Amino acid sequence: MTAPRPDLRLMQRQAGELDxxxxxxxxxxxxxxxxxxAMVTGQGKLVDLRIDxxxxxxxxxxxxxxxxxxxxxxxRNEALASSLPQLNALFGKQPPPPPATGPAPQRHATAPEPAHYQPEPDDDQSFEELDFLTDEPEPGGGRW
Incomplete structure (x- = not known):
């Protein structure tokens, strides 16, 4: 037996109303x-910024x-915390468990090893004659 499927149109309407x-x-x-x-909407969009x-x-x-x-x-964190219960209700998800009250576990971040650039054999193209300020294609070929 399969679970009942939510009415997609109803969910779209409810999502639009919530938005x-x-x-x-x-x-x-x-x-x-x-x-x-800073002032943001419930969606997290910045609408005002004041600097003393x-x-x-x-x-x-x-x-x-x-x-x-x-x-x-x-x-934005306030906006998220405020809207999360409504979003969870709309999509039928359980809210996340509250954060643990004990000390946070120590994490030791390791820096990724730097990627070493190795040019391709044809990577020695000269850009001296390219005009980056125009949208005109080069004569006899494409822009790039």
């Missing part, structure tokens, strides 16, 4: 130093990029 709901929801989070805030003037002056300017990434990541 519309998530696009209307907003989640705001800040960087660890509170100088950058203090972040542009002094030592804070050097880490502004990291603060921006931190604020956006925090906002």
């Amino acid at each position: 519309a709901q998530l696009s209307a929801v907003r989640h705001t989070a800040r960087s660890a130093d509170q100088l950058v805030s 003037d203090r972040a542009l002056h002094g030592a804070h300017g050097q880490k502004l990029g990291l603060d921006i990434v931190d604020a956006i990541r925090n906002a």
Whole structure:
């Protein structure tokens, strides 16, 4: 006996409704130093980014990029945590188990060994005469 198949059209309609709901929801989070805030939709799309003037002056300017990434990541994590139960319900999946409360296991990352580039025999093509700024094909042949 096979399991009953969900109505595909019903699931598509419900997914469309959920997508519309998530696009209307907003989640705001800040960087660890509170100088950058980001707002994303329930889908995780960035809609607003605010940078405190203090972040542009002094030592804070050097880490502004990291603060921006931190604020956006925090906002997207909130959006994901908020929408996950709805997504699981739509697709009939059980939510993931809560994270363990004990200390995190130690992981020792090993760097991958560098790949060594070995040129092909015909890889010595000169690019001096190529015009990369035009879309015109070369006379007598293709662009590349």
